[in-house]
Amino acid sequence: MKRIDLTQLKVFPLAERDSMAGIEETLIDPASEPRPLSPENQQRVAQCAADIRAARERGASVMYIYGAHLIKNGAHQLLDALMGDGWITHLATNGAGVIHDWEWAHHGRSTESVRANVATGTFGTWEETGRCLHLAVLAGALREEGFGSSVGRMVVEDSITLPSHGELESKLRDEPAHPLSPARAELLQAMRQNGLVEGRHEIDHPWKASCVIGNAFRHKIPLTVHPGIGYDIISNHPMFNGAALGRAAQMDFESFGGTVEGLDGGVVLSVGSAIIGPQVFEKSISCVNNLRLQADRKIVSGHTFHVVDIQDGGNWDWTQGEPPKDNPAYYLRFCKSYDRMGGTMHYAQCDNIDFTHHLLNELTK
Secondary structure (H helix, E strand, O other), X not given: OOOOOHHHOOOEOHHHOOOOEEHHHHOOOOOOOOOXXXXXXXXXXXXXXXXXXXXXXXXXXXEEEEOXXXXXOOOHHHHHHHHHOOOOOEEEEEHHHHHHHHHHHXXXXXXXXXXXXXXXXXXXOEHHHHHHHHHHHHHHHOOOOOHHHHHHHXXXXXXXXXOOHHHHHHHHHXXXXXXXXXXXXXXXXXXXXXXXXXXXXXXXXXXXXXXXXXXXXXHOOOEEEEOOOOOOHHHXXXXXXXXXXXXXXXXXXXXXXXXXXXXXXXXXXXXXXXXXXXXXXXXXHHHHHHHHHHOOOOXXXXXXXXXXXXXXXXXXXXXXXXXXXXXXXXXXXXXXXXXXXXXXXXXXXXXXXXXHHHHHHHHHO
């Protein structure tokens, strides 16, 4: 079977990319006046806020699962305020959600023309994005940190520290069956292939004050990243390493499950995550229920979902349950999956920024 050689990809500095958006022009100020909502959506925001208050009073989890457009639309400081005030106990996103967040923190600009850059073979082929995110998860694996913690640490510390070749070689030779041996081997190979030396590698993040993944690390709130292999632009880089990304994603999936374990009477917000979020959640809650039943415990119950998307929900009233298979709404994963997960689901057709901004105001008033 013929395969392409990704190590031969030509990559380019981020500074050469025609990035379509800047951080200053995109950020939403939490103190600004949000756009008005319909009376129906205002009621949904109020219900969501009430559910979150009740969950936090009982010590239950509040999970905020979001797609990349929330970051592209400038929700950084809204999420930071929700974390800082203790309303959210877990954030989760896909690969693009952390890529845009990191590019803005490091470069101050993000987003490219997919149509134009695919035609020139330059879509996603950006040196700093692929190199830094891969190095973060490769180095973080030696601390048994997942994707979110590894990148969050890199942002907060403005650096990545690499061990020496000799140290990695010695540990692989002396402890070949050690659980960290695969991670050590992946890092050693990456360092050799890319001429990377030991020690501290400075990586500046001039705009890190608004970086969601950095602020989550600073607040000590889990932010888990659930990427696809060959799904995100960091696949378009000579350092692409599916093993390293998969290892980091596995640890984040396990952390995600740790928060689902505390979801009895809790809240899940799914904001603009059409596929990855609901798919990860349904597998995670099944794992948690499996482990609980083995221990003669009840399955997760009493939780509430608030699903937000700009689509009309398939023009289906989800309070009536799941539509039949011949209805197109049946195939809207972001509604159907959560409707099947026990608890109570509320759907709001609403802009993700508007819902989040009003929710913050409702919680803090």
